[in-house]
Amino acid sequence: MILCVCFNSFLRKLNCFELHLSLVCNIMAGSGVIENPKENKTLFIKTYGCQMNVYDSDKMAKLLEPLGFILCNSASNADLIILNTCHIREKATEKVFSELGRLRKLKMEGFKSGRKVLLAVAGCVAQAEGSEIITRAPYVDLVFGPQTYHRLPNMVMEATNSRQESEINGAGIIDTDFPVETKFDHLPTDTKSSTSAFLSIQEGCDKFCSFCVVPYTRGTEASRPVEQILHEGINLIKAGAKELVLLGQNVNAYHGLSKSGKEWSLSRLIRELGEIDGLARIRYTTSHPKDMDHELIKAHAEVPQLMPYLHLPIQTGSDRMLKAMNRKHNVAFYVKIIEKLRAARPDIALSSDFIVGHPGETDNDFADTIRLIMEIGYSQAYSFKYSPRPGTPASNLEQLSDATKSDRLQTLQQLLNEQQFSFNRQCINTSQKVLVERRRDRDGRLTGRTPFMQNISFDGPIRLLGELIDINVEQATEKSLFGRVAIKEQYRGHMIMNKNYSEGRKHA
Ligand code: SAM
Numbered sequence: 001m002i003l004c005v006c007f008n009s010f011l012r013k014l015n016c017f018e019l020h021l022s023l024v025c026n027i028m029a030g031s032g033v034i035e036n037p038k039e040n041k042t043l044f045i046k047t048y049g050c051q052m053n054v055y056d057s058d059k060m061a062k063l064l065e066p067l068g069f070i071l072c073n074s075a076s077n078a079d080l081i082i083l084n085t086c087h088i089r090e091k092a093t094e095k096v097f098s099e100l101g102r103l104r105k106l107k108m109e110g111f112k113s114g115r116k117v118l119l120a121v122a123g124c125v126a127q128a129e130g131s132e133i134i135t136r137a138p139y140v141d142l143v144f145g146p147q148t149y150h151r152l153p154n155m156v157m158e159a160t161n162s163r164q165e166s167e168i169n170g171a172g173i174i175d176t177d178f179p180v181e182t183k184f185d186h187l188p189t190d191t192k193s194s195t196s197a198f199l200s201i202q203e204g205c206d207k208f209c210s211f212c213v214v215p216y217t218r219g220t221e222a223s224r225p226v227e228q229i230l231h232e233g234i235n236l237i238k239a240g241a242k243e244l245v246l247l248g249q250n251v252n253a254y255h256g257l258s259k260s261g262k263e264w265s266l267s268r269l270i271r272e273l274g275e276i277d278g279l280a281r282i283r284y285t286t287s288h289p290k291d292m293d294h295e296l297i298k299a300h301a302e303v304p305q306l307m308p309y310l311h312l313p314i315q316t317g318s319d320r321m322l323k324a325m326n327r328k329h330n331v332a333f334y335v336k337i338i339e340k341l342r343a344a345r346p347d348i349a350l351s352s353d354f355i356v357g358h359p360g361e362t363d364n365d366f367a368d369t370i371r372l373i374m375e376i377g378y379s380q381a382y383s384f385k386y387s388p389r390p391g392t393p394a395s396n397l398e399q400l401s402d403a404t405k406s407d408r409l410q411t412l413q414q415l416l417n418e419q420q421f422s423f424n425r426q427c428i429n430t431s432q433k434v435l436v437e438r439r440r441d442r443d444g445r446l447t448g449r450t451p452f453m454q455n456i457s458f459d460g461p462i463r464l465l466g467e468l469i470d471i472n473v474e475q476a477t478e479k480s481l482f483g484r485v486a487i488k489e490q491y492r493g494h495m496i497m498n499k500n501y502s503e504g505r506k507h508a
């Protein structure tokens, strides 16, 4: 699933963060202790791409708090600007370079007025392009990949102390290592959380799909240890989270080590998280069909906190194209998994990613994709024109014309939109449990999500924020639902769904 999110507006919308000025002057940050005279400084982070980048941006902001950085909502006021980038499609990379062009002006204005503005490029574009970024944009101060941001406080200190020779010179610091010690060992504890919180459990990928840069930018597949995840999960819940969204590029390939040294699968981890007092909902994304094992499907039937919604990308409905994409399964395998999921959890809503115009895709292949979509019936889905990524096998093959890709994408999206609208319409006159996540700035309405991941908005008192309440659905559009708070909710207290959780439990 791909989103393009401005981190700051994301945080404001979630109404969840109040980043505090800390008076701490020393920070342990990966490679050493920083002695820093405390000053108040502003930080602007723009986040491109997937939820993992949103998670990383959140952690970067927290890592920089002890240096005195507070988030602001405009680049023009910021002392440090971070672009946390995505390399999945070509346009995203070009967007970063044009954004850097715009930000250059701010850096130059700062220099002229004696104020040092630091400019940083993080994430997968930084990982893939490395020093090329400094070559194309020499005014950039920091370039660091997704695996090194725990060293960010040190890098920022170094850049702050470096001499800026001219108005177009940056500090030129580059860190695109895949370090032995992982960033997860250095992340700060969450003291405030949004109602729905991301929790990264796995990163990287070994599958090497023909079209995808992830194995090159995020590295090989690695799972966080169980204890570390449980610790972060418990902290997030203490800090206000009611829903955990477990993240990974291939989240269902999770195989982290427990305290006793045994490997846990995603289903085992979900069952353990389901025991935490106060955790109402669990979701996970993004999954690969090959890793959708029996135990995970069973968890959908047996873990009440696991929501009846699954994003399970197939990319194409053509066996020929699945082979060309190196997806390692065929259409029948995927359909069988969906059948098993529906048998385990009959109301499960399904989502997928689709790529149109991969090299070699014929009209017949595309017709197979349309047929599959009609057969499955998705509640929502994401679709993209194939974008050649340097270094990936498919980028060296003969490419389809953009006109063909655009035509196919339009046809596909029309069908997916119709399915989403139809799914949403079926909810009218039903009552849905909604986790209330935020209050909308534009009209003051509350919004949240149904179990099936639909956005729903309604009028209600602010005290319902963070609550799980019944909403009667009255209207539906392609993208959202509109409803009314069920009367009984006016009198309802705080809801705790789970059994007691003992932190002293024994692990298998
Ligand atoms: N691991 C997940 C899986 O295997 O389905 C997907 C993760 S990938 C980061 C997110 C989505 O981006 C993919 O499912 C795919 O649809 C899309 N994507 C990746 N590379 C792409 C490319 N070169 N062109 C267009 N879309 C691409």
Ligand code: SF4
Binding pocket: 205, 206, 207, 208, 209, 212, 213, 214, 215, 249, 250, 288
């Ligand atoms: Fe990319 Fe394929 Fe890995 Fe998904 S499974 S992250 S699409 S290489």
